[in-house]
């Protein structure tokens with residue numbers, strides 16, 4: 713004879729009776745799962761993005777301040793001097809061209825060719841022009857600039873002095 717224990721009370725329970733509370737539990741809002749999206753995450757993402765934008769703007773502003781404003785246009789750059797004015801006095805051929813420049817050019821282009829009524833002759837635009845182009849401007853003149861006829865020797869002296877003023 714087997715001594716079977718009487719079945720536990722639980723075994724006799726109607727399966728349906730157990731299912732009911734489960735179904736009720738499904739429909740109940742669970743306090744462990746909040747339905748609202750977690751606001752701290754969204755806020756920190758926005759703050760990180762703002763931080764990046766501020767950083768980029770700061771770097772751009774710093775670069776602009778250090779470079780002294782926006783970069784010059786090619787036209788502005790052409791008018792900037794190529795080199796600083798030399799500190800040592802001119803020598804050789806350039807020294808002989810100085811009186812020619814002072815007598816015939818300085819009144820309009822300035823004592824150091826930095827410009828006056830006429831444009832700067834220390835500008836990159838002129839400093840990077842070949843001798844023949846400068847000689848042609850002098851020989852032919854320009855609007856507001858009289859033509860000047862020079863001997864080949866004086867032309868070489870004058871241009872040597874201009875090259876000196878241009879720091880070349």
Ligand code: HEC
Nearest residue numbers: 816817820829830831837846849850854855856857858860
């Ligand atoms: C009466 C004033 C005057 C005198 C004197 C004068 N210039 Fe000029 N020069 C000007 C003016 C104004 C211009 C600009 C003309 C133009 O806009 O095309 C100019 C332009 C030039 C240019 C061209 C510059 C450029 O950017 O294109 C050169 C080079 C030049 N002069 C050299 C000389 C030299 C060298 C002498 C002396 C022999 C001289 N000039 C004497 C008024 C003068």
